Amino acid sequence: MRPDKIMAIASGGGHWIEMRRLLPAFKDLDVFFVSIAPSAALDVPEHRYYAIRDVSRRNSFGFFILILQLIRILLVERPTKVITTGSAPALVALSLAKVLLRAQTMWIDSIANVRVMSSSGRQARRVADVWLTQSPQVATPAGPQHWGSVL
């Protein structure tokens, strides 16, 4: 079995800021990062970094471009594990990684969702091997689980 390769993906804004706070978890592992802003690469100078398109699900053309970008990244890198702090583009990435590569996946719903799971987070249940909320009040015995938070 080849060694694990990890894809860490987050949308812009708070999603990326939350991912940045998890960087010690990747120490000495084979990991590459995916987000929206080209300048986010400066936060992970030791690693490969890909910028993808920021889209909402209402923008079908942008969504199509995003899928092509993600498929290309997945086929070039072939990650065995995918971890995300959201949001919609990351849900697409998790789904594609599951279908194309049978990757192990972890969804960490953003800490911004303190009362209810995000919409992408609810849908992530079907494609996430580990399905987490950062809010104890959102966790249930049937999932999502609460393992702690970035704060």
Place this chain on the structure above:
Amino acid sequence: MIFVTIGSMFPFDRLITYMDEWAAANPTVDVRAQIGDGEYEPRHMAFDRKLAQNDFDDVLSRADFIVAHAGMGSVIQAAEFQKPIIILPRLQEWGEHTTNHQVDTANWLRDRPGIKLVETKDALFSTVEDWLVAPEYPDGALSKTAPPEFIDRIRGFLVSKER
């Protein structure tokens, strides 16, 4: 200097308009803003559409306090730099976000030291004026990384051999 930021994802012209109005009435105070894709262009405060992360950090570190939407990116970064922050939540019904989760976030954060929730222009202005004299500081700077227990559990998944 007061740093106004509405994040980088969606416009939030209500907050930018309020703070531009405040800046017009207080021309001796240095106010600068990150306005994203907003339609309204400030006339009384310096602004950028979107700052690169290093420039954002630079402005944040020089600010006396922050005025922001109730986005966790803004809140976390203010805490990492130990900056007081005033938050005005985006409202779904006014098209300011896709859901009302910022109201939940803001209510969850409201009693923490160094964070002040405001919901109206009047409350925003009076808090800005109070904080110009005496800002309410957070207890300490937030560590730049998540708590070690959470990091360890995440790492457990990343290094596990099951697949």
